Amino acid sequence: GYGGGGGARGGRGARRGRGLWGAPTLRGGEPVEAEVIKQMTSGKPDVLKSAFHLGFNMILNLLRIEEVDPEYLISRSFFQFQVERQKPELQEKVEELEKEKDSITIENEEVLSEYYFIRQQLAKLRDEVRQVIARPEYVLNFLQPGRLVHIVDGDEDYSWAVCLNFHKVTQDAGPEKFLLDALCWCADSHSHGQEANTAPRPCPEGGQGEMKVVPFDINCIHGLSKLRVQVPQDLTDRQARDAMRAVLLKVKKQFPQNPPIMDPVEDMGISDTGFKKAVRKIESLEERMVKSPVHETTNAAILSHYRRLEKKMEIVNVIADLRKQIKAATKTVLRDDLKARLRVLRRLEYTNEENVIQTKGRVACEVNTADELLLTELIFNGIFGEMSVEQIVAMMSCLVNSERTSAEFVPKEEFQNPLRVLYDSCKRVTQVCVESKMVVDEEKELTKISPSLMDVTYAWAKGAKFSVICTMTDVFEGSIIRMMRRLEELLRQLAGAARAVGDEALSQKFLDGITLIKRDIVFAASLYL
Structure with missing residues (x-):
């Protein structure tokens, strides 16, 4: 049977010897598109994927049996078979992508590549620096009400918002977690067709929106400003929230790029040696990037070749990932996991150096x-x-x-x-x-x-x-x-x-x-x- 009041009944005419054909019927409780019915009745079956995984109990019980090698068992698993079967297909994909990569010709590729890799390194280092700044021991002291914060949640950029407060989230275990309540410019749920119970999304440029109070993990903070604005006592009033929107627009007009940013070393007092080293490296890379003839160029030809380089580098990364998968398919899957688990058992004295099971191992079995x-x-x-x-x-x-x-x-x-x-x-x-x-x-x-x-x-x-x-x-x-x-x-x-x-x-x-x-x-x- 199917959900929504529908049902199915198979035709038994042919099976009972009353004819050559049996006509199955399908009844739906509500109108259904023909394409949906076709997918339900003649679509491809779900792919069967092995869920084989290693466990300490499995390994210990195998070690109890003489002349049984756990790696041999893994090599004969359905999981291993599925991985090995993918190898020819992966090699074919690599060959196709190699041809596509070689077909992309780029002028001044060396100069463009240098600029590309500088940008990649900068993005990685900036993210590392941002993660350090967002640690509770550094950032919480500066999350006062009215502080302007730049919020990015995954792929959603909320731009600059107003910090209201922060609070600790109670957990049974694990590291402490803090949430930041921020007043953001969000899309109007009615005008953008957003469901009422979904999380507010940032308002697109020129779109219709409203100021909303949204909770974020402090890891979503991508920038802290030196500026603080005065926050009304009662933000349940729509007019008070609209007034805050006017303040943010005024700040944006005064500082078109970004409001004054807090320096993590001088203003926030972060003295970690590794952090300072990363900051100095960012400054060095930024100097090299600005000196590049590609930086902020308006030359259409250079921009076109740079976009082609980006596409080429995407293909290079895909090829590297495929080669890793091919390499993994040529050896026994889960071998590294097996070796690591055997190391754990030896260190905890469940087995000895020859992988012979000990007293603790017999208990765990x-x-x-x-x-x-x-x-x-x-x-x-x-x-x-x-x-x-x-x-x-x-x-x-x-x-x-x-x-x-x-x-x-x-x-x-x-x-x-x-x-x-x-x-x-x-x-x-x-x-x-x-x-x-x-x-x-x-x-x-x-x-x-x-x-x-x-x-x-x-x-x-x-x-x-x-x-x-x-x-x-x-x-x-x-x-x-x-x-x-x-x-x-x-x-x-x-x-x-x-x-x-x-x-x-x-x-x-x-x-x-x-x-x-x-x-x-x-x-x-x-x-x-």
């Missing part, structure tokens, strides 16, 4: 519901011995909970130390992964720990009714049940892991945790029984 390395570190850390069964159950819920709540979670006193140990262990494992040259997002790894349902799980383990724990959170009942069932599976695996190293007392603790949570409607086979 038993866990696949959550992060096996983190859980193994916790077991060998000894923290579970100091905790009650209810606290262990609540702590483990952080690793199987995938829900985020709107309310800020404030851990109780009995949870603060376990949570601290959990985050510290995660940071340690992540740090070892980074040092072993694994591609890891440290911030993302920390967000895998979600403590928002700790109180709920603790209360359930203490014997609270399901109706009571549902009032403790805004998470849906089905999500709570799903988390509890995953938690039961994790506790069962941890009991097996503790048994694998001969710790029967800890294994019994995990089994007692299962006994506490496995009851009532949460683990009912059916709601109708």
Whole structure:
């Protein structure tokens, strides 16, 4: 069947022997274009792509088996087959692009290329400098109300806006995040056909717009001005916001290029040696760029050849990317990832130098519901011995909970130390992964720990009714049940892991945790029984 009240029915005439043909019918609940029907019934099927990926649990279990090489397994995977199959097609593309590149002829290519690479280096260095300036320790002291700031959010340039205030965003883990509230000249949603619930977009030149207060990440700041303007107390009044628009127009008229910019070294006091070096390099490159005969030229021929050079360099970059893909296809995919993961296992003493599995490795083999390395570190850390069964159950819920709540979670006193140990262990494992040259997002790894349902799980383990724990959170009942069932599976695996190293007392603790949570409607086979 199809959405929107439609349905489909297959013709069974031919299958029942009543004729040579069967006529299927398609019914729609609302008018549909013929092209859409054609795409639904005769369009190309979705491409089947392999989702094969490496995991520590997979590698450790392979290492337990004698004469099994993980790299050999990868080389025989469907993922490897798909990558190798792309190689002839990629080579053909490279040959076509090489011909196209060679066909582009440019006069004075050496001079134009020098100017092109200066601009590329400048763009890269300016972005690095901008990122340093936008760090909280440098920029927050200068985000006073009325400060003019240049805002660029992705591809959207909001030009110069008025800073109103900034505030910290609460996160479970990871680095601090700050949002800036700025008064910007935005497109009028009615005149530009913009939906009411979408984020305001910058108003195009000469377009109809209005002043709006928009929140931005401080990384969107691309410039700080020395100028500050007086901000009205009440910006809910349309006339007050229009008055600010008049002020911005007056500033633009007085400073057609840009208002006076704050110097990051002299005005903002940034004393980082690497930053100063980047600033000096920018100044040197700007001097070279200004001396180039290409800079700000109005010669149509030079401009035409420069545009051709830009197109040629785009082709060169595409060819370089394709050659990297071809090189990757000639060797076993994920080989670098495998080597990095093996380094992690050696450094954390899950295997020895000959990749022979050790005691910690045997424990990690038993866990696949959550992060096996983190859980193994916790077991060998000894923290579970100091905790009650209810606290262990609540702590483990952080690793199987995938829900985020709107309310800020404030851990109780009995949870603060376990949570601290959990985050510290995660940071340690992540740090070892980074040092072993694994591609890891440290911030993302920390967000895998979600403590928002700790109180709920603790209360359930203490014997609270399901109706009571549902009032403790805004998470849906089905999500709570799903988390509890995953938690039961994790506790069962941890009991097996503790048994694998001969710790029967800890294994019994995990089994007692299962006994506490496995009851009532949460683990009912059916709601109708």
